[in-house]
Amino acid sequence: MLDIKRIRQDKDQVIELLSRRGGEYPIEDLLKADERRRELLAETEKIKAEQNRVSKQVPVLKKEGKDTAELFEQMRFLSDKTKELDNQVRLCDEQINEWLLGIPNTPNKDVAVGRDETENVEIRKWGAVPQFDFEPKAHWDLGVALDILDFERAAKITGSRFTMFKGLGARLERALINFMLYTNTTEGGYTEISPPFLANRKSMTGTGQLPKFEFDMFGLKEPDYFLIPTAEVPLTNVYRDEILPEEALPVKLTAYTPCFRAEAGSAGRDTRGLVRNHQFDKVELVKLTHPEASYDELENLTKDAERILQKLNLPYRVIELCTGDIGFCAAKTYDIEVYMPSYNRYVEISSCTNFEDYQARRTNLRYRDGDGKVKFVHTLNGSSMAVGRTIAALIENYQQADDSIRIPDALVEFMYGTTEIKAGK
RNA sequence: GGAGAGAUGUCCGAGUCUGGCCGAAGGAGCAUGAUUGGAAAUCAUGUGUACCCUAACCGGGUACCUAGGGUUCGAAUCCCUAUCUCUCCGCCA
Numbered sequence: 001m002l003d004i005k006r007i008r009q010d011k012d013q014v015i016e017l018l019s020r021r022g023g024e025y026p027i028e029d030l031l032k033a034d035e036r037r038r039e040l041l042a043e044t045e046k047i048k049a050e051q052n053r054v055s056k057q058v059p060v061l062k063k064e065g066k067d068t069a070e071l072f073e074q075m076r077f078l079s080d081k082t083k084e085l086d087n088q089v090r091l092c093d094e095q096i097n098e099w100l101l102g103i104p105n106t107p108n109k110d111v112a113v114g115r116d117e118t119e120n121v122e123i124r125k126w127g128a129v130p131q132f133d134f135e136p137k138a139h140w141d142l143g144v145a146l147d148i149l150d151f152e153r154a155a156k157i158t159g160s161r162f163t164m165f166k167g168l169g170a171r172l173e174r175a176l177i178n179f180m181l182y183t184n185t186t187e188g189g190y191t192e193i194s195p196p197f198l199a200n201r202k203s204m205t206g207t208g209q210l211p212k213f214e215f216d217m218f219g220l221k222e223p224d225y226f227l228i229p230t231a232e233v234p235l236t237n238v239y240r241d242e243i244l245p246e247e248a249l250p251v252k253l254t255a256y257t258p259c260f261r262a263e264a265g266s267a268g269r270d271t272r273g274l275v276r277n278h279q280f281d282k283v284e285l286v287k288l289t290h291p292e293a294s295y296d297e298l299e300n301l302t303k304d305a306e307r308i309l310q311k312l313n314l315p316y317r318v319i320e321l322c323t324g325d326i327g328f329c330a331a332k333t334y335d336i337e338v339y340m341p342s343y344n345r346y347v348e349i350s351s352c353t354n355f356e357d358y359q360a361r362r363t364n365l366r367y368r369d370g371d372g373k374v375k376f377v378h379t380l381n382g383s384s385m386a387v388g389r390t391i392a393a394l395i396e397n398y399q400q401a402d403d404s405i406r407i408p409d410a411l412v413e414f415m416y417g418t419t420e421i422k423a424g425k
Numbered sequence: 426g427g428a429g430a431g432a433u434g435u436c437c438g439a440g441u442c443u444g445g446c447c448g449a450a451g452g453a454g455c456a457u458g459a460u461u462g463g464a465a466a467u468c469a470u471g472u473g474u475a476c477c478c479u480a481a482c483c484g485g486g487u488a489c490c491u492a493g494g495g496u497u498c499g500a501a502u503c504c505c506u507a508u509c510u511c512u513c514c515g516c517c518a
Contacts, residue, residue, distance in 0.1 A: 042486095
């Protein structure tokens with residue numbers, strides 16, 4: 001969430017930055033409630049101070065054998081008064097908090113201003129788009145033909161937007177996970193975590209999925225847990241409510257988890273194949289950094305993610321999301337898009353974001369600075385990679401004229417030496 | 426699932442029976458200073474967070490002893506609920 005003090009002090013700037021997202025937020029109402037809260041607080045604290053002062057005298061008076069009945073009568077009045085005021089303060093707090101949780105992060109001031117994804121900015125391109133001397137197939141056709149993907153039976157087991165991987169397809173998925181984790185933990189220097197795949201409401205609120213996007217989550221009836229939509233949730237919450245020593249920064253974590261998304265707003269989009277499923281595997285990167293280092297760390301994080309595609313030799317481009325397209329909690333985001341022949345364009349496969357202190361405030365995740373002060377860290381995350389989309393990209397970019405799929409060199413050892421996937425194998 | 430025990434500051438740990446002077450003893454750690462050629466050891470001092478008032482990171486105030494309620498003039502201390510941890514039993518990958 002945003003810092004209420006910052007909203008108070010730099011109201012115009014906050015409103016201006018938020019307006020770049022397109023959308024209106026109850027800043028004025030918030031400030032009015034905040035002012036009211038402080039008035040009430042001053043009043044109640046004054047009474048409480050009086051109560052405390054008198055209370056301290058009670059044992060003294062009793063020792064002297066004096067009658068306290070009248071005093072208690074007055075105190076009872078004050079006590080009722082504070083209860084009433086406390087209640088009003090609590091109502092203010094709840095309202096303020098509700099508003100704050102519903103206001104997105106301010107985009108970084110240098111992020112390109114734009115309405116929607118059409119105004120995103122291409123930063124760089126890597127690799128050559130494959131040229132086929134035959135008609136390339138979409139992964140949902142080729143994968144089924146090779147009997148490594150099965151959408152129909154997955155739908156039978158569960159429903160639409162689920163995929164079953166079979167044989168070398170299942171091995172390919174597992175190989176990619178291992179390859180990604182191996183690369184991240186060795187060259188990347190990240191610490192591997194294997195977290196819970198269910199998260200409670202507090203964790204989900206900390207990273208910003210709740211309260212606003214509950215409709216897009218799969219939740220359990222009892223207990224009040226949610227299937228994680230990304231490893232960002234458990235990883236960013238690892239150190240929630242903690243104060244880290246400055247030397248511990250940056251904290252660099254990586255994890256493989258399945259991800260579960262209701263895709264509530266995506267009816268009719270990407271209905272075929274692996275691009276948009278209710279369940280998909282992903283290897284995630286999360287960094288907790290010193291505030292001054294977070295933008296450098298975002299560049300590094302993005303390069304860490306790109307490294308995976310480079311090793312797999314998959315063509316991609318990096319784009320900077322404009323203010324109208326960045327996520328709710330984000331201050332700045334680079335998307336990495338892999339070339340997908342069936343779409344005849346680049347498709348998002350990773351999203352690398354600096355949240356600045358927005359999530360850190362929600363998760364109360366702080367560090368002790370060199371001057372002894374406690375401050376909020378900056379949080380970042382990025383996918384490295386979404387495994388399902390990586391498989392789709394591999395199938396399509398590595399397909400051969402005979403309908404076989406070549407396995408990228410970097411992946412062969414993780415495939416137990418398998419170098420190609422062919423029909424009938 | 427059944428029975429019991431517990432949760433206190435950065436950590437360890439008193440206090441809880443017998444509610445008040447307990448933001449909380451003591452120790453460790455850490456910081457600063459003294460001592461030293463330098464270090465260790467020793468000694469001295471200091472050492473939570475959030476919010477409010479204030480020009481102020483000076484000062485004052487309020488809250489916080491897992492969380493949320495309750496009793497009371499007053500709660501770390503009494504009562505209720507939840508969560509988590511531990512022990513035993515049962516069940517189980």
